[in-house]
Every structure is written in C-alpha cells, then in structure tokens.
Amino acid sequence: MIERMLSRIVREYLGEFPAVALLGPRQVGKTTLALEIGRPDNALYLDLESERDKSKLALPEEYLWEHRERLVILDEVHRLPGLFPLLRGLIDRKRREGKGPGGYLLLGSATPDLLRQSGESLAGRIAYLELSPLGVIETGRDAINALWLRGGYPESFLASDSRTSFLWREHFLRTYLERDIPQFGFRIAAETLRRFWGMLAHNQGGLLNTSNLARNIGVDVKTAGNYLDLLADLYLVRRLPPWHANLGKRLVKSPKVYVRDSGLVHALLGIVERESLLGHPVVGASWECFAIENLLVSVGDRARGFFYRTSGGAEIDLLLEWPDQTLWAIEVKRSFAPKPDRGFYSACLDLSPVRKYVVYPGEERIPLPEGIVAISLFELAREIRETSRT
Template sequence: MIERRIAAELNELLDSYPAVALLGPRQVGKTTLALTIGEHRPSIYLDLESDADRARLSEPELYLAGHEDKLVILDEVQRLPDLFQNLRGLIDRGRRKGRRTGRFLLLGSASLDLLKQSGESLAGRIAYLEMHPIDGLEVPASDLNRLWLRGGFPDSYLATSDRISQRWRQDFIRTYLERDIPLLGPRIPAETLRRFWTMLAHHQSGLLNAAEFARALGVDGKTVASYLDLLVDLLLVRRLEPW
C-alpha cells in the first residue's frame, strides 16, 4: 500500500476534534486510509451505500450511542444528510462525559450537500480535510513517468499494465456519467458532459472561457457554468479563482 502524506494530518485532526470530514472524489483512497487508521484505534465502519448498514442507522442515536467508545467511520455520508443533526447531539453528550475527540470520521465524495449540512449542524465540532490523488512526493522518483501517464487514482496507478489502467479510467468516467451524476438530480446528457469533461482536461491550467465551451457544446454560457459547478461539487475538477 502507498503511504499517503495526508495520514499524519488526519490522525492529528482526529485527536483534536470530535468529528472530521475527509472529502475527495470516489476511488481516491479515502476508505483505504480510514480503515488503516481504524486498525490502530477501536473503530467501527459503516458504508452508507449498503442497505444493511443504512438499516443499522434506522435509529441512529440508539445505535451509535452503543459505540461511543469507538471511532465511527461513516462512508459516503452524504447519502444520509439528516444524520448530521443526530451526530450533533451525540457529540455534545459525549463531551459532557469527557469524550471530546475522535468520535466520527465522515467520508464524502460530494462536497456541496455535505458541507452545507455539516456546517449548519456541526459548527465548531468538525474539521475538514480534502484528499487528493497520489502525488509525486508519494511515489519513488523512478515511478514519476508512470504516475504522469496513469494519474494518481490508486487503482489506475497500480494497475498491472497501461492497458488495464486505461480501461479502469474509462470505467471510472462511465460510472460517474451513468450512475453518480444522475443520482444527484441533474438531467444532463451523459455524452454532453463527457465532452465537456474532456474539453476541461485539454484546457488544464488554462484560462476558463465559458463562451468558447458553450459554442463547442451548442449550449449557453449559464449552462456551461452549471456543468462546471457540478464537476467541482463532485471534487472532480478544481477551479482556481483569480487573485
């Protein structure tokens, strides 16, 4: 397993806050890192995309109160946005018992709803940390060319061949276009969004010209802005604002 530089900072935050939100796109390594951290302290892991794990939280306060002595890792926490209000009560009761840190590790792959819900309910109780793909400081110097070619998503970088790596990336993009984005509600043609995503990749580190993208896609500038907002909210694109 590749040692991630963010691990030390995540452990530090868990020792300082009752809740920590680890944000990042799907398949960037959040779950692997969280489970690794969970091996070194009492913990319980729940995947909120699993029907069985969601059923355990049908009465969240009752269930989670029985695990107040553990770090509770909640994966894909944006699937249950109403949970944040329950976490607030659990955290406050735990503080009165002297359990002030290391209660919840929340993993999320969509930032907008997660930040909105947690910001309203857990203000002063939660820290945020964004996890990025593998970078050049996390691999040997001899592997930099492979990182450049395959990208920093662990399954793509560690694939057994360049062909398998490319296939993984194609499937990753297809999953987002056909499953994840429709779950968020926007009715955007998958092929249109694929073209826009590809165009953004070719304009990496360039100035954003929404009118140019709009002409190429046959839509207006406001539509292009909404597409971009969506990809930013999914943590798939980073938008650097002008100074």
C-alpha cells in the same frame, strides 16, 4: 500499501475535533485510509451504500450512542443527510460526559449537499480534509512518468500495464457520468457532460472562457457554468485564480481551468501509452498542470496558489502565497535544459518573490541567473511539504 501524506494529519485532527470529514472524489482511497487509521482502535465502519449497514441505523441515535466509546467511520455519509443534526446532539452529549475528541470520521464524495449539511449542523465541531489522488511524494521520484501518464487514482496507477490502467479510467469516467453524478441529484445528459469534460482536457490549463465552452456544446452560458461548478465541487476540476494586486498593471482576471488528474486528461483524449502522450499537442499543458496540481497538494492549506499574468507578457505559472505574505514563484518546463521565459523574469521584478524556481524533468538542482533554481518536481514538492509543516 502506499502511505498517504494525509494519514498523519487525519490522526492529529481526530485528536483535536469531535468529527473529521475526509472528502474527495470516488475511488481516491478514502475508505482504505480510514480503515487503516481505525484499525488500531477497533473502529466501527459503516458503509451507507450498503443496505445491511444502513439497516443498523434504523434507530441511529441509540445505535451510535451504544458505540460512543469507539471511533465511528461513516462512509458515503451524504446518503443519509439527516444524520448530521443527530451527530451534533451525540457530540454535545459526549462533551457533557467529558468524552474527548475523535468520535466520528465522515467520508464523502465532496458533494455540495454534504458540505452544506455538515456546515449548518456541525459548525465548530468538525474539521475538513481533502484526500487527493496519489502524488509524487507518495509514489516516489522513480514513478513520476508512470504517475503523469496514469494519474493518481490508486487502481489506475497500480494497474499491471498501461492498457489496463487506461481501461480502468474509461470505466471510471463512464461510472461517474452514468451512475454517480445522477445519484448526487444532478440531471445532466451523460454524453453532454462527457463532451464538456473532454473540452476542458483539450484546453488543459487554459483561461476560462465559459461562453466558448457553452457554444461548443450547445448550451447557454449559465448551464456551462453549472457544469463547471459541479466538476469543481467534486474535486475533478480545479480553477486556479489569478493574482490580484495594485501594481499599476493590466492583470488577467480570468482563472485558469484544468482537469486535476492527469490520467483522466489522457483518458478523455484517448492517450494510452507514453509515446502517444509525448507526441500529442496537449503534452506541455498536461505536464504543467500535473506539476502544479502536485505542488498544490503538497502545500495543502498552508499556502494559497495563484497564477500571474499581465497584458504585457509577464507570467508566473504558479505563485504560492504563504501565511506571512511571502511569495514563491514557480515556472514549469518540459525541457531538460531549463531556461525561464523573459515573462518570468519580468513577473519576478513585479512581485519580488523570496524564492524562484523552474521545475523541469531532470534530477539535478541547477542554479540559474538572478537567484532562480532549476529543480525536479519531486524535490520541490518535498521542499514545499517540509516548509508547510514548520
């Protein structure tokens, strides 16, 4: 059992809010985490994909009220969107009786419908948390290379060998395309969406050009934009926004786009073993996006992530803006002899970040000129995590 970073936060939120929604893609470990949290309190678990459990909710208000003293875990709650108004009424009844928070833990695959329904019905009564695939803090510094190759989905990361891990991811992609996405109400040809997803993997970390994506798969720009929205809504793709400030410089305005889990990137590109990855043209972009995603997951919602690029070549791979408006500038390198690009120095002159880092594959913390520090991904993720908790 790998302890998840979010475990403590879920428990804290259940002590503060009547309902907590734990969102994230399928197979990321939401159910395992929820059952672990609910075990000490004998929580009631209902899987709404199970006909047996759904049948218990033939009279949902009576059934749930009968169990009002227990934590109720509702898995795949988007299957019964009509529950949200009912939960609002039950929460309000419990409040009138002086019952405390922590009544409902809702699990969902981050569908737009789930967010809309819960937002309309449970406003002021619910908190949202995102469970991402396993990260470097959870798996440890010695597992970084395996995590990069296989990605952070538990079944993939913990597979007995690389071939088994790759086959799991292949089946995961196929299931998402052929079963899960249609169940969410989207009618998209599986092969077309697979090609679109694969193009994003080939262009990992590149600037968004929806027109090129649309042209390459033979759809219009609006349709390509809808595909991208869908994958982003399901937490499978991230759009990293550009930093905007009135600096008197021409700034890049398009977001960067990447597939969030490195293991899925490698599955989409047919990369099975580490040796194949190291010789593949995507290796640099894959490592950069793997590092950025892990750092963003480590910071949670305590800071906002951007990238910075000007037409003159100044660039920062990841710019963290903290609540007090201070900035951390982060460059990502694959080299064991890290040396920031000239554009990184120029960007730091533009923005004056309070901390400047170069993430590299080594372990030693190395001071560099102009206050820059070379640091391992694991150490920086842990430093960001500690800062976000203060």
